[in-house]
Amino acid sequence: MPSIVCGALEVDYLDMGPPTGLAVLLLHGWPDDRDSWLPVADALVAGGLRCIVPSLRGFGATRFVSAETPCTGNAAMLALDAIALLDSLGVDRFHVAGHDWGASIAEALAVGWPWRVARLAMLGSPPRLGGMPTPTFEQAQRQWYHWFMATRRGEQAIRKDPRGFAHIHWVNWSPPGWFDEATFERTAQAFDNPDWIDVTLHSYRARWDEAEPDPASLWLDEQVKATRTLSVPAVYFQGEVDGVNPPSQTVAVADKFTGPFERVVLPGVGHFIQREAPAEVAARLLVHFGGGRPG
Numbered sequence: 001m002p003s004i005v006c007g008a009l010e011v012d013y014l015d016m017g018p019p020t021g022l023a024v025l026l027l028h029g030w031p032d033d034r035d036s037w038l039p040v041a042d043a044l045v046a047g048g049l050r051c052i053v054p055s056l057r058g059f060g061a062t063r064f065v066s067a068e069t070p071c072t073g074n075a076a077m078l079a080l081d082a083i084a085l086l087d088s089l090g091v092d093r094f095h096v097a098g099h100d101w102g103a104s105i106a107e108a109l110a111v112g113w114p115w116r117v118a119r120l121a122m123l124g125s126p127p128r129l130g131g132m133p134t135p136t137f138e139q140a141q142r143q144w145y146h147w148f149m150a151t152r153r154g155e156q157a158i159r160k161d162p163r164g165f166a167h168i169h170w171v172n173w174s175p176p177g178w179f180d181e182a183t184f185e186r187t188a189q190a191f192d193n194p195d196w197i198d199v200t201l202h203s204y205r206a207r208w209d210e211a212e213p214d215p216a217s218l219w220l221d222e223q224v225k226a227t228r229t230l231s232v233p234a235v236y237f238q239g240e241v242d243g244v245n246p247p248s249q250t251v252a253v254a255d256k257f258t259g260p261f262e263r264v265v266l267p268g269v270g271h272f273i274q275r276e277a278p279a280e281v282a283a284r285l286l287v288h289f290g291g292g293r294p295g
Contacts, residue, residue: 003061007084008069012061013054015089017045022118023091024289025082025109026053029100029124030200031166032272033060033190036099040274043282049289052089056101057081058199060190071195073203075101075128076217076224079108086116095289097121099274101203104128110232112220119288120230123237123273123281125245127256131225132207142244145169149201150210162197163188173243174270231259235288237281239269262288 026037034055041051055062098106103122110117148154205211269276
């Protein structure tokens with residue numbers, strides 16, 4: 001697979017479809033990998049779109065160029081990684097779809113580079129515009145793993161069994177039987193990246209002020225917190241039975257968008273939306289990004 005050195009990273013990525021026209025940047029989530037987008041990307045390419053699908057820092061074959069680079073993982077820093085990749089590929093204006101962490105990265109791209117983001121799709125994680133308030137007790141219970149990672153003993157447990165830590169979220173966040181163990185094991189190879197644990201811990205600690213964001217991204221972090229709404233045409237995908245961000249947590253997402261917006265609730269689907277319902281996601285994205293009709 002191709003890789004390219006851009007900024008602090010050598011990025012492992014896929015570049016699929018025709019090189020002309022607006023590209024679609026597809027960003028994966030946690031704990032997941034680049035290949036979660038493959039069925040959707042294949043459908044988008046068949047519809048005439050170009051898809052760029054990177055492994056985020058800390059995942060898969062993406063590596064830091066220098067061992068001296070801090071293994072940070074806050075969303076704004078990951079957005080800077082994405083811009084560095086697109087700049088290296090000569091991509092100016094683009095569409096972006098992101099799942100979980102990828103949704104937060106996509107949102108940060110729309111905040112920091114609104115002239116470059118044509119259309120936005122977010123899957124499974126609601127916007128952080130205006131900052132992240134302390135969650136309700138009910139939601140904090142779903143997000144137990146955030147608080148677990150903020151503790152010394154939690155860190156020790158994760159370092160001892162990172163795949164086990166990832167696996168419990170695949171079990172908890174979507175309906176029983178949605179995946180087989182062979183699929184998880186293939187995906188978990190992306191978590192063998194030597195920086196996965198450090199990037200993961202920093203990502204979750206930074207969002208609750210238990211760690212400082214990467215200084216290089218502080219300007220964008222502050223801009224996301226200061227931004228209340230976006231005007232970019234957007235669609236938000238919600239799994240009806242998402243075990244970590246259920247529909248009750250995203251009913252007000254429309255208030256964050258002043259332009260064309262749609263919230264799509266997918267029946268029987270949990271958190272891993274593009275894996276569980278690739279045909280539905282692809283059909284909607286073909287329409288949203290300028291081609292096809294919903295199936």
